[in-house]
Amino acid sequence: MKYPRTFWLAMCCAGIWVSQVAGGAPAPAPSISARIEQTVLQDHVQYLASDALRGRKPLTHGSRLARAYIAAQFRAYGLRPWANESGYEQSVYIGTNVIGVLPGSDESLRDQFVLVGAHYDHLGARHVGAADNAAGVAALLGMAERMAHDPIRPRRSVVFACFDREETMLFGAYAFTCRPDFDKNEIAAVVNMDMLGRDFLDSMKGVLFAVGLDRFPGLHQAVSQAGHFNGMEILSVGSDVVGPRSDHVAFEGMTGPCLFFSCGMFPDYHTKRDTPDKLDGGALKRSADTVSEVVRALADAPVLETASTDAADRDELKTFQRILPVAFATAEKKKPLSDSDKNAYETAMTRLAAAESVSPYTTSERQTLIWEIMPALAPVLGPLLMEGSEAESRSTTRPHRQTDYSRLVSVMLHNHGDLASESEIYRAFVSAVLQRKPFSVVRPLHFTYRHSQIPDQDYRSEEQDGHLRVSALLSSYNLNSQITFVRPHGNISSTSTQFDVSGTKDEVIDFTLLWWPKKSIETKNAHGKHPLHLTFGFDEAYASLLTRITGEDHEPTRDAWVQWNLNRLGFSDERTWVTSLLKSANIRLAALAVKRYEDYGKPPNAEYVSSVCELCRDTTKEAGVRVMAMNSFYFTPPMLLALANALPEQTRYRLCFPEVVMSDAIYDKTFPFYTDYRMAFHRSLFEKYRKESAQAYGEHSLSDFALMRLRTLTGENFGKDAAAWRAWIEQHPRLDGSIKRRIKAENRLIAEEHRRKASETPTNDASQANSAKS
Numbered sequence: 001m002k003y004p005r006t007f008w009l010a011m012c013c014a015g016i017w018v019s020q021v022a023g024g025a026p027a028p029a030p031s032i033s034a035r036i037e038q039t040v041l042q043d044h045v046q047y048l049a050s051d052a053l054r055g056r057k058p059l060t061h062g063s064r065l066a067r068a069y070i071a072a073q074f075r076a077y078g079l080r081p082w083a084n085e086s087g088y089e090q091s092v093y094i095g096t097n098v099i100g101v102l103p104g105s106d107e108s109l110r111d112q113f114v115l116v117g118a119h120y121d122h123l124g125a126r127h128v129g130a131a132d133n134a135a136g137v138a139a140l141l142g143m144a145e146r147m148a149h150d151p152i153r154p155r156r157s158v159v160f161a162c163f164d165r166e167e168t169m170l171f172g173a174y175a176f177t178c179r180p181d182f183d184k185n186e187i188a189a190v191v192n193m194d195m196l197g198r199d200f201l202d203s204m205k206g207v208l209f210a211v212g213l214d215r216f217p218g219l220h221q222a223v224s225q226a227g228h229f230n231g232m233e234i235l236s237v238g239s240d241v242v243g244p245r246s247d248h249v250a251f252e253g254m255t256g257p258c259l260f261f262s263c264g265m266f267p268d269y270h271t272k273r274d275t276p277d278k279l280d281g282g283a284l285k286r287s288a289d290t291v292s293e294v295v296r297a298l299a300d301a302p303v304l305e306t307a308s309t310d311a312a313d314r315d316e317l318k319t320f321q322r323i324l325p326v327a328f329a330t331a332e333k334k335k336p337l338s339d340s341d342k343n344a345y346e347t348a349m350t351r352l353a354a355a356e357s358v359s360p361y362t363t364s365e366r367q368t369l370i371w372e373i374m375p376a377l378a379p380v381l382g383p384l385l386m387e388g389s390e391a392e393s394r395s396t397t398r399p400h401r402q403t404d405y406s407r408l409v410s411v412m413l414h415n416h417g418d419l420a421s422e423s424e425i426y427r428a429f430v431s432a433v434l435q436r437k438p439f440s441v442v443r444p445l446h447f448t449y450r451h452s453q454i455p456d457q458d459y460r461s462e463e464q465d466g467h468l469r470v471s472a473l474l475s476s477y478n479l480n481s482q483i484t485f486v487r488p489h490g491n492i493s494s495t496s497t498q499f500d501v502s503g504t505k506d507e508v509i510d511f512t513l514l515w516w517p518k519k520s521i522e523t524k525n526a527h528g529k530h531p532l533h534l535t536f537g538f539d540e541a542y543a544s545l546l547t548r549i550t551g552e553d554h555e556p557t558r559d560a561w562v563q564w565n566l567n568r569l570g571f572s573d574e575r576t577w578v579t580s581l582l583k584s585a586n587i588r589l590a591a592l593a594v595k596r597y598e599d600y601g602k603p604p605n606a607e608y609v610s611s612v613c614e615l616c617r618d619t620t621k622e623a624g625v626r627v628m629a630m631n632s633f634y635f636t637p638p639m640l641l642a643l644a645n646a647l648p649e650q651t652r653y654r655l656c657f658p659e660v661v662m663s664d665a666i667y668d669k670t671f672p673f674y675t676d677y678r679m680a681f682h683r684s685l686f687e688k689y690r691k692e693s694a695q696a697y698g699e700h701s702l703s704d705f706a707l708m709r710l711r712t713l714t715g716e717n718f719g720k721d722a723a724a725w726r727a728w729i730e731q732h733p734r735l736d737g738s739i740k741r742r743i744k745a746e747n748r749l750i751a752e753e754h755r756r757k758a759s760e761t762p763t764n765d766a767s768q769a770n771s772a773k774s
């Protein structure tokens with residue numbers, strides 16, 4: 001394509017103006033080439049990562065210069081603006097995206113888009129961000145130039161998107177998906193590039209990580225061949241391992257391919273040392289050529305491959321076998337590793353070798369394997385992930401110096417197991433920002449959102465001989481965000497809980513309703529002062545669970561489902577229904593009914609006292625359940641006598657509070673999801689809880705617990721002399737009327753006992769405490 005002299009004159013004038021304003025070298029004129037030239041790529045990087053642009057921080061002059069440069073390239077290549085826009089720049093309120101479109105040549109396919117993305121923003125403060133992500137933008141411009149001037153144009157339209165605000169919660173990419181003229185059904189594929197031209201950990205040359213190939217085996221083979229042809233080794237890795245670390249996450253959940261290419265982590269990440277001279281120009285060109293061929297193949301394919309979920313990606317095993325030794329050696333060079341780190345490495349390598357012969361290699365097997373091998377990467381990747389930029393390192397990384405990075409990385413894996421669900425939650429926040437356009441002082445925006453679900457693959461139901469077993473993993477996704485000085489802050493969290501209940505259909509329904517909490521658990525912020533508005537909840541998940549069990553469909557609230565159950569069974573109120581369950585032959589149901597009855601906060605009626613005392617006296621019941629019943633006792637003669645009668649019993653008990661009751665599934669190998677990595681996560685948490693409980697309370701017998709409750713309720717102490725206790729109780733027949741006063745005294749004594757034990761227990765490392773809060 002030829003351009004008139006007036007165009008080039010205008011571009012030269014623009015370059016002179018940029019030079020004068022920025023106080024640096026003028027932006028180079030757009031180049032026209034039929035192929036990606038290494039020198040052209042390096043010129044792009046040199047300008048975008050120059051001191052004149054000062055790190056391309058959003059809403060700064062450097063960001064405006066970067067946008068002007070990118071738009072000039074798009075104009076030179078003949079790209080069109082997106083949809084009905086008059087120009088390439090699109091405001092996202094707290095930033096600006098730059099979008100150019102190369103129309104497709106095939107009438108039947110041109111309305112389908114292959115989106116190529118690379119964020120152009122960085123941290124500012126002279127963090128020039130050469131690899132992150134001037135290199136990605138350079139590769140995008142290189143392939144845009146190649147395709148625009150290829151005599152044979154791509155069949156599908158190709159969208160070249162340079163997103164802003166990637167470094168701030170991926171805001172620019174999500175804002176693009178919130179536009180009214182964006183239709184995800186028109187996006188055939190997404191290819192994102194972030195950090196190119198460096199060696200992984202400064203040690204592995206010629207490798208290019210590819211995320212998102214696991215569901216597309218045919219595309220996987222084509223990408224590997226493209227990499228081989230261009231001298232790059234393609235290392236496939238799952239999106240859950242990488243986490244939400246770049247703009248492609250905004251497009252997760254599409255039916256088509258959503259790919260992410262990167263050189264991986266390196267020691268200069270988010271520091272001022274990420275400069276153009278550190279880039280390998282040859283590696284940048286080979287990476288750009290590889291990705292360009294992938295984009296062209298996606299744009300020209302008559303029909304794109306359908307996603308497959310039948311099996312896990314075995315090539316990911318090779319990826320870990322390649323990077324684990326490098327990561328281990330890199331960590332050893334920095335400082336000697338602990339024995340636990342060395343053991344984690346040996347275990348990981350052994351598990352990877354064993355997994356190669358597993359057939360079929362399922363997604364469940366793969367998730368469990370990833371959970372087990374991530375700690376081996378933690379000692380080297382943990383610091384890189386946590387330290388961030390030099391400008392923030394003094395304030396943010398110091399508490400993490402002695403953190404257990406194995407746990408941090410594992411928690412990251414757990415929290416980002418379903419990026420598509422989390423993506424929808426965060427999109428709701430971005431949409432709210434774009435609609436309200438808040439200002440932090442005049443019009444602040446605080447946004448919370450919660451959603452829970454049970455995917456089909458996380459539900460099992462089996463009925464045999466009139467008994468029903470329902471097993472499920474309930475997932476909850478939560479967002480708590482706000483805008484502060486045009487900078488979004490917040491977090492996306494996810495949690496899951498296991499559900500495994502057996503019994504008659506009515507018992508399973510009752511247990512589900514009892515286990516469904518009346519209120520969400522309120523959490524507090526890092527300072528432990530102000531409760532967060534956002535809490536974990538599973539309302540939609542429990543409603544879905546009951547719909548699958550009963551075939552009914554009601555409003556996804558506990559009150560609606562409880563009322564349906566009361567009408568079905570003929571009970572007048574919830575308290576009467578729960579009281580009837582205290583006599584259930586299903587011990588887990590009875591134990592949970594005890595706990596739920598306490599939630600009503602009222603003095604017990606005669607039926608409750610009779611039922612819970614009978615549960616306490618029944619020696620055939622599990623000791624932990626009887627302890628739970630004792631713990632619910634009030635200051636009444638029948639309950640005190642039941643405690644006195646339990647004093648001779650030396651049976652040891654296991655804590656059996658509701659959380660522990662349901663935790664049985666964690667250790668039950670018949671639980672359908674026993675090998676799921678989320679269960680491994682729960683087991684690690686529960687083991688820690690059990691150890692802390694053992695340190696705080698020690699091992700006790702029923703006799704010990706009965707004595708503790710008697711002393712707490714009465715204020716007296718006759719040791720384990722059951723006869724003396726009975727005599728005292730007989731001498732005080734009228735003990736009612738002071739229940740509230742006794743309960744307050746009981747709570748005060750318990751609090752004092754906890755404070756005493758806390759003062760005797762050595763405090764944990766402050767850094768670990770801060771990390772746990774994070």
